[in-house]
Amino acid sequence: MTCDRLVCANCAGPVNEARCSVCRAQRARRHRDGLSAAVTPAMLLALLVALLSVALAAREMAL
Structure with missing residues (x-):
């Protein structure tokens, strides 16, 4: 998830604007964690399947 649609519970502003310290901390955490924060167990299971x-x-085609 990106910061574009997140709303801060502290100042009620968009997180991507970083109006308060809570917004800035959340935006920094989202950018620091990157894609690894978005990987869920359901996504890993779907990838495995x-x-x-x-x-x-591929095995059937080789036989």
């Missing part, structure tokens, strides 16, 4: 299905399809 996709990789398994590709491996099984």
Whole structure:
């Protein structure tokens, strides 16, 4: 998730504008964590299932 749609609970402003210290801290944390913060267990499971299905399809084509 990006900061574009987040609203600060402290100042009620958009987080990407960083109006208060809470906004600035949240925006810095989002930028520091990057993509690794967005990876969820459900996404990892979906990736595993996709990789398994590709491996099984490749195995069937090789036989």
